[in-house]
Amino acid sequence: MTTDRPASLPPLPCYLNGEFTTLPEAKVSVMDRGFLLGDGVYEVVPVYSGQLFRFDEHMDRLDRSLAELRIPNPMTRPQWRDVALRLVAGHAAIEGDGPQSVYLQITRGVALRDHAMLPGLTPTVFMTVTAAAPATPAQRSAGVACVTAEDFRWRKAHIKAISLLGAVMARQISVDAGAAETIMFRDGFLSEGASSNVWIVKNGAVAGTPRDNLVLEGIRYGLVETLCREAGIPFELRRIGRDEVAAADEVILSSAGKEVLPVTRLDGRPVGKGLPGPIYERLYDGYQQLKPAQPA
Known part of the structure; x- marks a missing residue:
């Protein structure tokens, strides 16, 4: 019998089923x-x-x-916003200012x-806030390396489901290769990354995959x-x-954490000239202009 104890969680604020508490105290x-x-x-x-x-x-x-899952939304949009902002403020009071991520x-x-979708259950609601881990200046100036793989996940990728084993296994492919992301293909066509949407640029034009059940439509699609x-x-x-x-x-690449991020090596070969390109630079600059300004 082992006596090893798991690493303790920091006492950061969270919300669980109507109550504000901390990560070590939250239980389901x-x-x-x-x-x-x-x-x-x-x-x-x-x-x-x-x-x-x-x-x-x-x-x-x-x-x-x-x-898609036939789960009723347990809160109104103003309620979601109020809980999120309270947690954001509580996290900032402990961890200080800086970019954050709300996970709900x-x-x-x-x-x-x-296995059946049992009706009449009370949904479990959890929310917390963590410090964001933005791309580093070196990643933005030099770009990142990625590897490719077949998309072996299910065909309901448009649902942002918590059952993420497929994404975990896909991401591990790039971790094992020392790369930033795994770019996947299904039947010879681009789908997405393990946790990113993927865009290509050719002759100054941007192209991405269609909005359908084979990809998660990232919020940055519209952006x-x-x-x-x-x-x-x-x-x-x-x-x-x-x-x-x-x-x-x-x-x-695009995602909540990456914003937009240039890929400059793919499967060990340079992408284009092997440097972040002009379209990336324009998209990144435009993205920064849309973000709320830091208070003076």
Whole structure:
């Protein structure tokens, strides 16, 4: 019998089923369907200068995911906002200023184990805030390396589900290779990264994969489209073959944590000229302009 104890959690604020508490004190039932079956959804909302970034877009996606799982949304949008902002302020009081991430999770609730979507359960609601880990200046100036792999995950990728074993296994491929992300292909066409959407640039135009069940529509889908439109950059969503990705002038990742991030090496070979490209620079600059300004 081992006497080793797990690393203790920091006493950061969180919210669980109507009560504000701390991470070490928060407890859920061992019969929660999120714990047993991965039966739930989540969202991650970036926070800049104490303000929730693209909050309504995240709530729209949360509603879509919940509808797919037939789980009722247990809170109104103002309630979600109020809880999030209270946690943001509580986290900043402990950890100080800086970019943050709000993580919220809803499971179907507690019941004896059963694969069916049991009706009438009370959803389990959890939310916490952590310090964000933005890309480093070196990553932005030199770009990052990625590797490719076949997309072996399920065909309901549009649901932001907490059952993330497929994403964990996909990400580990790039971890083992010393790379920043795993860019995946399904039947020869680009799908997405383990935790990112993927964009290519060719001849000054940006292309991404269609909005469908094979990819999670990141909040930056609409944001990248808006940035392109405002900058006069051609933009389209379509099927993108593996050969197009290999021949791209630029490859760009997007996610809540990465914002937009240039890929300069793919499977050990340079992307384009092997440096962050001009379209990335324009998208990144536009992204920064949309973020709330730091109070003086």
